Amino acid sequence: AQTVTQSQPEMSVQEAETVTLSCTYDTSESDYYLFWYKQPPSRQMILVIRQEAYKQQNATENRFSVNFQKAAKSFSLKISDSQLGDAAMYFCAYRSAGLGSSNTGKLIFGQGTTLQVKP
């Protein structure tokens, strides 16, 4: 079974600075997706960034980028130029990418990291 681990329950960053959130995962599969989701307080979870395992190039979305190390099974999120609106809980998630009928496409989440942004 696949597992996702986020070892940082809480992180803090000064506004305009850069912060990196860590995530490791365990799987025997070679083809999968990895995601970072953001969950602001009392609001719905939204996708921040997505990485396909077969792609070597790290994904980037504006101020958000990932460091995907497939061999090490590591998937960290870097937030540059942090803004007050970035304060939220961040979840790393794994999804199998196989197209077989047994693959439900469910996400497996880590425990989350609460990010505080200080003005």
Added chain:
Amino acid sequence: DTGVSQNPRHKITKRGQNVTFRCDPISEHNRLYWYRQTLGQGPEFLTYFQNEAQLEKSRLLSDRFSAERPKGSFSTLEIQRTEQGDSAMYLCASSPSRSRTVGTGELFFGEGSRLTVL
């Protein structure tokens, strides 16, 4: 609003009562998921529907829990004889049929239904 909709947003009930939550997915999405999230934790998978068929259930889904998606559109999650340990946020998510060329592998989440059992 064409996103995932969940009702009610909040439900407070007494132990032993039954509760039902409803999820309306994005209209063209045939895959629907229920998750449970306790305070400060990541969401835990409960069950999955493809159209009207319930294809996977987690061991977390005890016999007091039942989920349906009768016409392959909206879904309901019922909890019978609620216990204090059922207090949590229940999240619904949907996604389109998955292939390399359709969709991004992403799940789209609703705002959740928060259950408090007294």
